[in-house]
Amino acid sequence: MDQLVTLLKRAMPFQMVPDDTLKAIAGLAKYESHAQGDVIYHIGDYADDIYIVSSGSVQHTLGIGTQATHLDKTMRSGDVFGWAAVLENQRSRLAKTVCLERTELIRINGEDLINLFKASPALGDVVMSRFATMINKEFTLPEAVAAQVPHFTQAQATMATMATGLTLTMFRVSQWLKSPKPYLMLIGFSILLGIWYFTVEVWKLPRFEDMPGLTVVVKELFSKDPTYGLSLYTPEYYQHVWVSLRRIGIAFFLATILGVPLGLFLGWSKTFREYVFPVFETLRPIPILAWVPLAILMFSGSETPVIYLTFLASFFATALNTMLGVETIDESYSRAASCLGASKWQTFREVIVPGAMPFIFTGLQISIGVAWFSLVAGEMVSGQFGLGYVINTSYTMVRYPTIVIGMVTLGAVGYTTSAMVRMAGDYMMQWRVRELALGGR
Numbered sequence: 001m002d003q004l005v006t007l008l009k010r011a012m013p014f015q016m017v018p019d020d021t022l023k024a025i026a027g028l029a030k031y032e033s034h035a036q037g038d039v040i041y042h043i044g045d046y047a048d049d050i051y052i053v054s055s056g057s058v059q060h061t062l063g064i065g066t067q068a069t070h071l072d073k074t075m076r077s078g079d080v081f082g083w084a085a086v087l088e089n090q091r092s093r094l095a096k097t098v099c100l101e102r103t104e105l106i107r108i109n110g111e112d113l114i115n116l117f118k119a120s121p122a123l124g125d126v127v128m129s130r131f132a133t134m135i136n137k138e139f140t141l142p143e144a145v146a147a148q149v150p151h152f153t154q155a156q157a158t159m160a161t162m163a164t165g166l167t168l169t170m171f172r173v174s175q176w177l178k179s180p181k182p183y184l185m186l187i188g189f190s191i192l193l194g195i196w197y198f199t200v201e202v203w204k205l206p207r208f209e210d211m212p213g214l215t216v217v218v219k220e221l222f223s224k225d226p227t228y229g230l231s232l233y234t235p236e237y238y239q240h241v242w243v244s245l246r247r248i249g250i251a252f253f254l255a256t257i258l259g260v261p262l263g264l265f266l267g268w269s270k271t272f273r274e275y276v277f278p279v280f281e282t283l284r285p286i287p288i289l290a291w292v293p294l295a296i297l298m299f300s301g302s303e304t305p306v307i308y309l310t311f312l313a314s315f316f317a318t319a320l321n322t323m324l325g326v327e328t329i330d331e332s333y334s335r336a337a338s339c340l341g342a343s344k345w346q347t348f349r350e351v352i353v354p355g356a357m358p359f360i361f362t363g364l365q366i367s368i369g370v371a372w373f374s375l376v377a378g379e380m381v382s383g384q385f386g387l388g389y390v391i392n393t394s395y396t397m398v399r400y401p402t403i404v405i406g407m408v409t410l411g412a413v414g415y416t417t418s419a420m421v422r423m424a425g426d427y428m429m430q431w432r433v434r435e436l437a438l439g440g441r
Contacts, residue, residue: 001026007106010078011052012138013130021116021123028112032105040082040097040105047084047091049107053077056103062095062139069140074100083131085110087148094145114150125151212401220401221408228399230390241409243385244375247303248417251310252371259318259367260360266319267326268352284316288374292381302384309378314371318363325359326352361425368421372414387413 004026008014014022031054034040040051043063051058058075062068075081075097084094117124132146176182193214199205201213220226224233231237266273266280288309295305329352337347379388387406394402 004029004106007052007054007078011080012134013080013127015130017123017127021120024116025108025113028108028116030107032107034099034103034105036099036101038099038103040099041093042096043093045093047082047087047093047110049082049109050080050085050113051082051097052106052108053079053081054104054106057100058103058105059098059100060095060139061097062141066094066145067142073139080134082110083135086114086128086131086150087145088150090145090148094141210400212404217401217404217408221405228394228402230399230402230405237405237409240385240387240390240406241413244379244387245413245417247307247310247379247386248368248371248375251307251375252314252368254307254311255314255318255367255371256364259315259363260322263319263322263360263363264326264348264352264356266323267356268348273323280316280319284320288313288377289381292378295378306375306378306386310371310375313374314367317367317370318360321363321366322356322360325356325363328359329355357425357429361421361429364421364425365418368417369414372410372417376410 001023005019005022008017008022008025014025017025034056040058041047053075055077058079058081060073060075060081062071062073064071081095081097082093084090084092114124117127128149128151132149135141135149136143136146197214199208200211201215220228221231222233223231226234229236230240262276262280266277291309291312292305295308299305299308333351333355334347337351342350375386376388376391379386380392387410391403391406394400394406
């Protein structure tokens with residue numbers, strides 16, 4: 001599989017395609033071996049598959065009626081031919097192909113390949129545009145032939161997603177299970193749990209003898225009648241999780257809609273930065289706990305101060321990373337846009353914002369993490385519900401197993417929210433794949 005993915009990366013249409021998609025394409029592929037002189041197909045044969053040369057060489061001879069500038073082309077390792085299988089209104093071979101020596105080929109059904117890319121129309125358009133470029137430039141055929149390469153509409157993508165989405169998901173899951181990643185992950189967790197079990201329950205080391213043991217916490221977590229009143233079977237557990245998630249959602253939303261624009265303007269406008277950045281940098285190092293008294297004085301009730309404290313840490317992380325993202329953009333891009341007649345607002349919208357997007361989503365991943373840190377601090381001080389409140393009250397009431405349950409839940413929920421932000425970033429930055437692909441090697 002790895003060798004096939006490496007070969008696909010060398011093939012012109014599939015350069016810069018993400019690895020998970022390359023593995024899905026590899027799942028459609030079949031190996032073929034041919035001797036010297038073997039004919040792969042003749043002009044006029046039905047075109048159902050595309051071919052990639054793995055080793056050896058193939059003579060590709062186009063028919064005279066194709067109007068190609070150069071009729072003969074020698075295909076070697078990494079070259080793609082048989083592309084008539086992906087053309088619309090053209091399912092007959094335009095060339096004769098003969099092996100010049102013993103040759104290994106990769107064969108992929110054209111219809112299956114098109115259906116695979118219909119599930120990801122943006123990426124599919126990139127690959128198909130590269131097919132069109134290859135047909136026109138490398139095989140010197142007229143643009144009218146290259147124009148027969150399909151493009152994907154949203155309606156086509158929706159229909160294909162219904163048909164291929166589950167298959168692609170199952171393929172990715174199977175590839176993940178075949179990789180060492182899940183088993184290394186299990187080993188890592190096993191080591192952690194083993195150290196916990198032996199240090200607390202078996203060896204009873206001095207620093208760990210008063211901690212709740214692994215078996216005690218597991219029994220409490222899955223107990224229908226928990227000793228300390230909180231488990232997966234109690235409604236209070238999900239109430240605390242929901243309250244914390246709601247606070248995180250509100251604070252993270254506010255930090256994003258305020259922090260991203262602030263960071264963009266801090267990085268874009270030097271004048272604005274001179275006024276605002278010194279104040280920003282003065283407030284940023286102040287610990288969240290130092291804001292607690294002021295938060296309680298400024299906001300009534302117990303809910304708003306917690307959200308405010310959570311928002312602060314998330315806001316600073318988001319704004320700072322966004323500013324750094326703008327600063328990394330080469331000024332020549334903005335100058336080029338201005339030379340082409342773009343206004344300042346157009347330059348900001350079309351150059352600055354997309355250019356800073358990778359840093360923005362890096363900042364948002366950091367932001368969601370620090371939001372959980374500050375949320376727990378706020379809930380310990382001012383909250384009446386939430387996972388931080390659970391941990392704090394469990395300590396004061398000597399419910400040590402519940403402390404660990406709260407910590408484990410925080411880790412699981414925090415990991416999930418961070419993964420969701422990461423997935424959102426990957427989805428919104430599909431344009432990067434397109435731009436890199438169109439740029440070639």
